Amino acid sequence: MARHLGSSAVRDILKLTQGGNIISLAGGLPAEDLFPLEAVREAYHRALSGNASVLQYGITEGYTPLREKVAARLSRQGIAVSPAEVVLTTGSQQSIDLLCRVLLDPGDTMLVESPTYLAALQVLGSYRANIVPVASDTDGMLPGDLEHKLRLHKPKLLYAVPTFGNPTGATWSEERRHSVVELCRRSGTLILEDNPYGEIAFAGGDKAGLPSLAAIDGGMGGGTVVYTGTFSKIVAPALRTGWIAGSKELVSTVARAKQAADLHSSAVDQRALDELLSGFDLEGHISAISREYAARMKALSSELRSRNWAGAHWEEPQGGMFLWLTLDKSINTAELLPLAVARGVAFVPGEVFYPGEPDRSTMRLNFTHTPPQLLPLAVKRLEEALEEWSGQGLESLHPGSH
Amino acid sequence: MARHLGSSAVRDILKLTQGGNIISLAGGLPAEDLFPLEAVREAYHRALSGNASVLQYGITEGYTPLREKVAARLSRQGIAVSPAEVVLTTGSQQSIDLLCRVLLDPGDTMLVESPTYLAALQVLGSYRANIVPVASDTDGMLPGDLEHKLRLHKPKLLYAVPTFGNPTGATWSEERRHSVVELCRRSGTLILEDNPYGEIAFAGGDKAGLPSLAAIDGGMGGGTVVYTGTFSKIVAPALRTGWIAGSKELVSTVARAKQAADLHSSAVDQRALDELLSGFDLEGHISAISREYAARMKALSSELRSRNWAGAHWEEPQGGMFLWLTLDKSINTAELLPLAVARGVAFVPGEVFYPGEPDRSTMRLNFTHTPPQLLPLAVKRLEEALEEWSGQGLESLHPGSH
CATH class of the missing domain: 3.90.1150.10 (Aspartate Aminotransferase, domain 1)
Structure with missing residues (x-):
């Protein structure tokens, strides 16, 4: 490989x-x-102030109180999700990798934007996916081309960064968001919505506050959208803590893949983030x-x-x-x-x-x-x-x- | 998958x-x-005492000073290895996973002990390897059966925990260690020596202080043995920090796989371990x-x-x-x-x-x-x-x- x-x-x-x-x-x-930095320092201090069990192996899905806080934040952002539908990962990069690992067989087709996130292309290449770009403009994927490619390729997965995307910084319009979710739902294609930047919104933009694809799908109950996010851009990258949210069945498969991949991500970092979210004004x-x-x-x-x-x-x-x-x-x-x-x-x-x-x-x-x-x-x-x-x-x- | x-x-x-x-x-x-616990607390405190760059993205291979310390410890244990031959991972579980990911194509044969580490079997299964057990006794793999299976299956990789193994606790004899390295070297089969327990040696055992397979192979220059270890058992598991050591070419391929998998492991934990190793009497x-x-x-x-x-x-x-x-x-x-x-x-x-x-x-x-x-x-x-x-x-x- x-x-x-x-x-x-x-x-x-x-x-x-x-x-x-x-x-x-x-x-x-x-x-x-x-x-x-100062808030992070204090968070680690508090995380390590308890007894030695903080240093023991944790569960693969991640530190439960932090999963609860992530689920609550997502729900406040319009994405209905329960803690059992969240797995903490080593940054959203690992979310992408694990989802592809459990879903893709060599030769499976995957739809992406063009251009798209470089490291996602590397992941897809490593799983020998057949990567098919969908034509896009500054408002997002073009529904006509998407419909055509869904029919032609019967892809397992569509990967997108619809909000303040990497590399283009572009943001999909609300209309396109609805179209893409609807077309994928009808064809039974899962969408991986990668949203590392969505919370970093500049004032005055006419595309601020648009619903995520996951919100449009009705949260994790919808079954069409899997959602990944990260603390890397809103707190700091070194803690390597992201999450993947999806249906219970899907995230439990992801958790089994994660168990094989690394048992679990750093429990110290997860506890520190949990402490940070308890006191610090993150918003x-x-x-x-x-x-x-x-x-x-x-x-x-x-x-x-x-x-x-x-x-x-x-x-x-x-x-x-x-x-x-x-x-x-x-x-x-x-x-x-x-x-x-x-x-x-x-x-x-x-x-x-x-x-x-x-x-x-x-x-x-x-x-x-x-x-x-x-x-x-x-x-x-x-x-x-x-x-x-x-x-x-x-x-x-x-x-x-x- | x-x-x-x-x-x-x-x-x-x-x-x-x-x-x-x-x-x-x-x-x-x-x-x-x-x-x-107290030493770990102090180590995190020191790791976070510098400027904010500690919270930035790090390099995929891991925090350089810690790679240097790992290489120096391995060298003191008889395994000649340079920092450039070490990649830090999310526990040795990730070392096993990444090595299998870069080496195994579906259907490739992999030799293992029987019984062997459960989570390694899960990793191998996830890559659809053809898992072939080698007959063993309490002194390790039987050279006759190994030679037969090397010839029959032309396996890419042999996985073993030769020292205080999981699940049996057994330790290979020195003679068997030499035989296995020699047979694999001759047939061009790579050995993954997984050594999470080797440093936890009980006094008085007649198999204490035996050379690792990697040491027998002449360190990373030998090219037959890839070696993985972890701080999970000698410091604490929650920090999820292990390493994989191999030839420069191999570990650079592993690093590319790791970049796709999660960019890098927690840099905060790696810095804390580096601080711990600077002051604490780990030995x-x-x-x-x-x-x-x-x-x-x-x-x-x-x-x-x-x-x-x-x-x-x-x-x-x-x-x-x-x-x-x-x-x-x-x-x-x-x-x-x-x-x-x-x-x-x-x-x-x-x-x-x-x-x-x-x-x-x-x-x-x-x-x-x-x-x-x-x-x-x-x-x-x-x-x-x-x-x-x-x-x-x-x-x-x-x-x-x-």
Whole structure:
């Protein structure tokens, strides 16, 4: 199976950008300066203040009080779910992996957006799924193409990040959400709704507060949507705690797969998060980071606008962590990357996010991790790289054709 | 793949034994009263005393200083390994899972001991491996049978727990260790040496201090042995931190699989363990728990001896956490279990540990978790269940044959 895990020249280049003087807009990292460090410290202190049983093996499904709190939060967000319908995982990445592990046989078809989350493509590749992209616009998957592909491929699963998506930052319209749930329900195709960014909503967006696909399906009773989320973006990633919510039958199968995979995730981290949720104003914290991320996004967008590059366009995301930039269609961003890195700025070339034929003039820019005062310099360096690209011309990029 | 994850009526019965007045010798739990709780508390405190970067995403391979400490400990134990040959995992369970994930294609043959670690069988089943047991005695796998099966099946992998094994507590002799490594090396079959218990050695055993298979192979340079271990038994399980050591090429493939599986394991727990290893006398702690576990094993063995059950026999383990009891061959321990649970004692029927035809008169008894003063009562209850079993006779157990 090793040969199905994928490789990445891009990944190798991006490894070079860690540390040093390179401003990286490439990662998917939240802002460290906004982590609730003091509250997390106190939470671990309280979690470890009891007796030694805190250090014993826990149950595979996760620490029960935290499952209860996750279920209660989801219910407050309109997704009816009981604690028995939740399994805690090592981040939502593991939710994706375990669900694919229990559902997919080699050659099974899986529908995805195009572009979509890179690490989901890696998971699907590792299970040898037949990955079929569904045509989309900025409002989400196109119902006509979805209907066609549901009929043609009889897929087991549809994977999507409908809210402040990765990599595009796009958000599905309410109408499309209803269409996709309805079409999948009728064809008996399960939807994995991956929602790591949904709570990071910027004020004023016309797509704020839209119901999740899981809410539209009527919570976990609906049976069409499995839902995954994480504390990585709203608290901190190092605790590696996410969840998967689905029907009791499905999550109990996922729990059996998790037992084989790692018995359970860190019980210390789960207890610490449970303590954190007991005292800390998480909703206030999420509002604060959302405000700051909105400001950083605006700063990046306004820098880009001031440069006025021929052919460049983007939509400002209404939440999340990424801005999706499309350049003039003559530009290949994978070939631009080494020039940019040499100038001291990094991004992810859009091509890696496409399951099929990529638009090579795209790139994903993260605006949450770089200190905002560095954003003008980052964009200036990107412009220098673009100038170098244009100056080189195609001849010098392909010396063999001289 | 869901249907390959296995189910277990035994597991359902054992679920009933949690809490209440049942003395459980069934679990594989270390003693809570011996956890170094205060040192762990201080370690988390120190780990979280720095800046917020401790809460950021980490690298898939794990926190570098802890990988260095793990590599140094292994080297002190005779296994030459560099930090680049180590990946930190969510317990050694995940090491087993990830290695199988990258190596096994459906239908590939895997050799195992019989009986062997239950959760390894579950992992292998989930990857649809063809599981072939190798004949063994108390000194380990029989070289003749191994050689035959290597030639017959051309297996990709051999899985073994050669030191204080689970479930039998048995330890391979030095001669057998050399034979198995040599035979596998010649046939190009990789060995996964799972060593969660090796450091918990009881004084006075004639098999103490034997070299690991990995040491015999010359460390990770040998290329025949992949090695996995864990902090679960020597520090505490809740931190879910283990490791896999192998050639650089192999562990980098494992790291790619881990990236798809969960990006990385808890970085907070890894930092806390790194802090713990910096100040705490771990080797002294391991000696202390080994002494206490030896005393508990002796107490259980002596209780069993005093009962003098017809046909019962066992070997005292020289380390680890389990005593493997074989009863008169008329007795089916899976059928005995509900009688025992009704009397207030639980064990694991041996049959669940066999990849092939089981010896149904066996059971695994854990001696580390139950407070030693309860062991006489546990054995007394077991005797009552046995008496009830004998009294019932075969007729009353099979009423249909009246």
